[in-house]
Amino acid sequence: MKTPLAVIVLAALLPLLAGEYYINLASQIVIFAVFAASINLLLGYGGLATLGHAAYLGVAAYLSAFLYLKLQLAHWAIAPLALIGTTLMAGVFGLVALRATGLGFLMLTLALSQVLWGTAYRWVSVTDGDNGLRGLARPMPFGINMNEAMPFYYFVLVIGVFAIWMMARFVSSPFGATLRGTRDQPRRMSALGYDVWLIRWITFIYAGFWGAVSGLLFVYYHKYIHPVSLSLANSAEGLLAVIAGGSGTLAGPIVGAAIVLLLKNWASAYIERWNMLLGFVFVFIVVLMPEGVVPGVKRLWQRRSASRG
Amino acid sequence: MSFTRRRFIQAAGAAATAAAFPAAAQAEPIRLGLVTVKTGPLASGGIDMERALTQYLKERNDTLAGRKVELLVADGGGVPAQTRTKIQELVERDRIHLMIGPLDTASALAADDYIRQAQLLTLSVAAAEDMTQRKPNPWFTRGTSTSSQSAMPLADYAAKQLKYKRMAVIADDIAYGHEMCAGFMRVFEDAGGKVVQRMFPPLTVPDYGTYLAQLKTNIDSIFLGFAGSNGFRFLRQMNEYGLIKKMAPIGGMTALDEAVLRNMGDEALGIITSCWYSAEIDNPINQKFASSFRSQWKYDPGFYAAATYTEAAVLEATLNQIKGRVEDKPAFMKAVRSVKVDSCRGPVSFDQYGNVVGNVYIRRVVRKEGRLVNSVIHTYPNVSQFWTYKPEEFLKNPVYSRDWPPAKNLES
Numbered sequence: 001m002k003t004p005l006a007v008i009v010l011a012a013l014l015p016l017l018a019g020e021y022y023i024n025l026a027s028q029i030v031i032f033a034v035f036a037a038s039i040n041l042l043l044g045y046g047g048l049a050t051l052g053h054a055a056y057l058g059v060a061a062y063l064s065a066f067l068y069l070k071l072q073l074a075h076w077a078i079a080p081l082a083l084i085g086t087t088l089m090a091g092v093f094g095l096v097a098l099r100a101t102g103l104g105f106l107m108l109t110l111a112l113s114q115v116l117w118g119t120a121y122r123w124v125s126v127t128d129g130d131n132g133l134r135g136l137a138r139p140m141p142f143g144i145n146m147n148e149a150m151p152f153y154y155f156v157l158v159i160g161v162f163a164i165w166m167m168a169r170f171v172s173s174p175f176g177a178t179l180r181g182t183r184d185q186p187r188r189m190s191a192l193g194y195d196v197w198l199i200r201w202i203t204f205i206y207a208g209f210w211g212a213v214s215g216l217l218f219v220y221y222h223k224y225i226h227p228v229s230l231s232l233a234n235s236a237e238g239l240l241a242v243i244a245g246g247s248g249t250l251a252g253p254i255v256g257a258a259i260v261l262l263l264k265n266w267a268s269a270y271i272e273r274w275n276m277l278l279g280f281v282f283v284f285i286v287v288l289m290p291e292g293v294v295p296g297v298k299r300l301w302q303r304r305s306a307s308r309g
Numbered sequence: 310m311s312f313t314r315r316r317f318i319q320a321a322g323a324a325a326t327a328a329a330f331p332a333a334a335q336a337e338p339i340r341l342g343l344v345t346v347k348t349g350p351l352a353s354g355g356i357d358m359e360r361a362l363t364q365y366l367k368e369r370n371d372t373l374a375g376r377k378v379e380l381l382v383a384d385g386g387g388v389p390a391q392t393r394t395k396i397q398e399l400v401e402r403d404r405i406h407l408m409i410g411p412l413d414t415a416s417a418l419a420a421d422d423y424i425r426q427a428q429l430l431t432l433s434v435a436a437a438e439d440m441t442q443r444k445p446n447p448w449f450t451r452g453t454s455t456s457s458q459s460a461m462p463l464a465d466y467a468a469k470q471l472k473y474k475r476m477a478v479i480a481d482d483i484a485y486g487h488e489m490c491a492g493f494m495r496v497f498e499d500a501g502g503k504v505v506q507r508m509f510p511p512l513t514v515p516d517y518g519t520y521l522a523q524l525k526t527n528i529d530s531i532f533l534g535f536a537g538s539n540g541f542r543f544l545r546q547m548n549e550y551g552l553i554k555k556m557a558p559i560g561g562m563t564a565l566d567e568a569v570l571r572n573m574g575d576e577a578l579g580i581i582t583s584c585w586y587s588a589e590i591d592n593p594i595n596q597k598f599a600s601s602f603r604s605q606w607k608y609d610p611g612f613y614a615a616a617t618y619t620e621a622a623v624l625e626a627t628l629n630q631i632k633g634r635v636e637d638k639p640a641f642m643k644a645v646r647s648v649k650v651d652s653c654r655g656p657v658s659f660d661q662y663g664n665v666v667g668n669v670y671i672r673r674v675v676r677k678e679g680r681l682v683n684s685v686i687h688t689y690p691n692v693s694q695f696w697t698y699k700p701e702e703f704l705k706n707p708v709y710s711r712d713w714p715p716a717k718n719l720e721s
Contacts, residue, residue, distance in 0.1 A: 021401035028394065121482075124710055130484040131414070131437070131708075132389065134421050135444070147426060149401075224419045226389045265394050268384060275348055 036253035044248030047183035052113030056211030058230030061219035075139035090208025132226035246292025344410030374628035389419035457492025463583035468500035480534025491709035540564035567611030
């Protein structure tokens with residue numbers, strides 16, 4: 001329990017040390033980490049590689065933006081509606097996508113999210129198409145003005161820590177153990193009397209729910225939503241973060257999210273061809289630590305202390 | 310340059326004064342952010358933006374209105390969320406005073422509320438109509454044009470000078486393409502013409518064959534609302550299908566931009582397009598700009614290069630008016646709306662919504678000194694974003710889109 005606590009304390013102290021820009025960057029990392037962690041539930045613990053997870057982020061964001069702009073509801077009413085709506089959608093998508101596993105599952109999730117992406121582009125009366133929905137505002141819980149970087153960061157951090165804790169509880173529960181069982185030995189699990197499909201479906205919905213939470217935070221942060229958030233590129237980036245950080249570990253998605261966003265936003269200010277750097281870093285990770293940064297570093301560390309002791 | 314002792318003493322004195330009074334705002338350089346695109350499909354235009362702006366500043370010895378200008382360039386990649394983060398970085402970390410950019414419409418819209426929140430002085434290049442129409446942003450001005458600002462005069466020209474009656478329109482399936490086609494169609498049909506066919510291929514369609522096969526043959530011409538290299542690819546295929554000889558296409562402001570024209574062959578000859586700029590405009594500022602740009606980079610400046618060069622001229626004129634005090638933001642925005650500048654694109658002024666009023670040129674592709682150029686054949690002076698419509702009535706309608714104005718004359 002020591003390391004997670006230390007990380008949270010450090011994260012909470014960050015605004016005292018860093019400027020506004022870095023606080024905003026940290027907010028984005030936390031949001032992306034929640035998104036990546038929800039992918040990790042499927043990929044790391046369920047063995048289900050998805051290329052359509054941006055659907056939940058995007059739909060929750062679009063629902064929130066639509067309800068706010070066109071129906072002019074209040075944020076406290078919008079947030080549950082957006083989450084419920086997106087979770088229901090995850091349930092339906094799960095019915096379709098979980099008819100397959102492996103590559104079939106990958107293609108089905110991809111297809112479903114592409115449908116949404118196309119809809120967001122085309123259904124101009126609802127989504128404003130390529131212009132995106134803008135003119136949004138951040139919520140004001142307890143009357144705190146969240147337009148400043150620092151209060152918003154703490155808001156995101158509290159929700160982010162809660163989300164990741166909830167996901168950690170999920171995978172460490174007995175249910176999580178059965179989920180890992182379906183990943184490693186689906187036939188045996190089936191023979192033991194577990195309903196493999198149902199376990200996957202519940203996980204799929206749970207992952208969709210937390211994807212929706214990250215979508216809400218995303219739209220609060222940007223106050224803008226564009227179809228690009230629903231695109232394949234966005235799903236793939238999340239998947240990449242999980243793989244780079246280490247799938248099937250708790251810290252992996254967080255580290256992966258930090259790597260991707262730091263390279264994308266911070267390193268690109270200094271290096272013109274930052275896409276290339278991004279590529280090199282991923283090649284480097286895959287070659288040296290194919291299991292991801294977090295397990296890789298842990299392994300190197302253990303080897304070092306073993307050779308010493 | 311001889312550096313005499315007296316000059317040295319003067320300089321040293323000035324430096325000492327500046328050091329002694331660090332609070333004097335004038336001593337600090339103006340930090341100018343350029344938010345452009347240097348990676349991805351829009352990169353060639355984005356790099357032109359940087360080149361032209363650098364050239365402008367170099368010609369002024371990096372000094373505008375007596376203050377040094379420090380240029381900070383950021384690459385948004387044409388991705389809205391990333392561009393927004395880049396702008397935040399420039400504002401919050403580098404403390405820029407003002408920004409030129411972003412390049413693409415979606416990024417400008419994504420940054421809209423942040424520009425309001427940070428009160429960031431913005432001289433934009435993106436064509437998003439509503440940024441200066443129904444939801445005008447008080448910190449935003451645009452010295453280039455809205456999407457349809459150049460297309461509407463072309464529609465007028467097509468109906469009245471070229472006497473076209475029946476036309477097809479084709480454009481990229483993005484807001485920019487929709488807005489351009491909508492403006493074209495409205496003016497063309499108000500002048501008595503009919504748009505009988507309309508197509509929106511995806512931005513990244515690999516092949517236009519299926520669209521060319523659908524194209525009607527009983528029309529006078531087709532309007533091309535393409536951006537980037539798509540106009541080039543479409544024309545080449547149109548030529549392969551032997552269609553160019555049957556109907557001479559006409560194009561919007563980016564369809565035959567100088568940046569793609571240099572890669573074309575004789576198939577482009579004679580094609581008429583409209584834009585607020587051409588490297589061939591005959592004024593002293595443009596002659597100087599175009600020739601030195603050409604000698605440095607071996608190609609003609611086009612839309613994007615002229616965009617930042619124009620914005621820089623607007624910036625300089627505004628700074629001169631407020632004596633370089635860029636820190637006074639309301640004064641800057643007030644000045645920029647009242648400024649009148651002679652720029653490479655001709656005289657430029659602004660309407661109350663922050664959008665440019667300037668010439669729009671009808672151009673024809675001809676061969677000159679061995680290369681293809683957009684030669685100016687007609688000038689529409691002082692075109693506003695509302696064309697000849699009344700602003701109030703114009704703004705009562707929805708923003709130009711796929712669905713508005715409704716296409717009444719499409720034939721299936």
